[in-house]
Amino acid sequence: MTSADPLLVARARVLNDLAAQGLVDPHTVSVVEDCVSQRRWWLSQWEEGVGFVDGLVAQDVQDALFDEACRWPVCADCPDPVEHSLAIDPELGPDPHWVCSESGTVVAPLGRLPCEQVSDDDEML
Numbered sequence: 001m002t003s004a005d006p007l008l009v010a011r012a013r014v015l016n017d018l019a020a021q022g023l024v025d026p027h028t029v030s031v032v033e034d035c036v037s038q039r040r041w042w043l044s045q046w047e048e049g050v051g052f053v054d055g056l057v058a059q060d061v062q063d064a065l066f067d068e069a070c071r072w073p074v075c076a077d078c079p080d081p082v083e084h085s086l087a088i089d090p091e092l093g094p095d096p097h098w099v100c101s102e103s104g105t106v107v108a109p110l111g112r113l114p115c116e117q118v119s120d121d122d123e124m125l
C-alpha cells in the first residue's frame with residue numbers, strides 16, 4: 001500500500017476544479033463520491049489503471065454533470081462567445097490536463113484550474 005490513495009487524490013483534484021468554477025455543493029460532492037466509488041471497483045479489477053484514474057474520475061463527473069445540463073469546466077480563456085467546455089487530455093493516460101475543446105489549448109493540469117474571475121456587478125450592494 002502506498003500512502004496516497006489514488007482515488008482520494010483524484011477526488012481532491014476534481015473537487016478543486018469544481019471549486020475553481022464555484023460548483024462545489026452537496027449535490028456535486030455526492031456526484032464526485034459516486035464516480036470515485038465506481039472507479040474504486042474498476043481499479044480493483046485493473047490495477048494498471050492507477051495512473052489514469054484521476055483523469056477518468058474527472059471525465060465521469062463531467063459526464064454526470066452534463067447529463068444534468070451543467071457544463072463543467074467552462075472554458076474562460078477563449079474569445080469564442082459560444083460557451084464551450086474543457087476536455088481531459090489524454091482521455092486515458094497519465095498526467096491529465098484540461099484542454100479547450102475548441103482551440104485545443106492546454107489550460108491547466110487536472111486539479112489546477114485557475115479560479116474563474118467573477119465579474120463583480122453586485123458591488124453596489
Ligand SMILES: [Zn+2]
Nearest residue numbers: 075078100102
Ligand atoms: Zn476555449
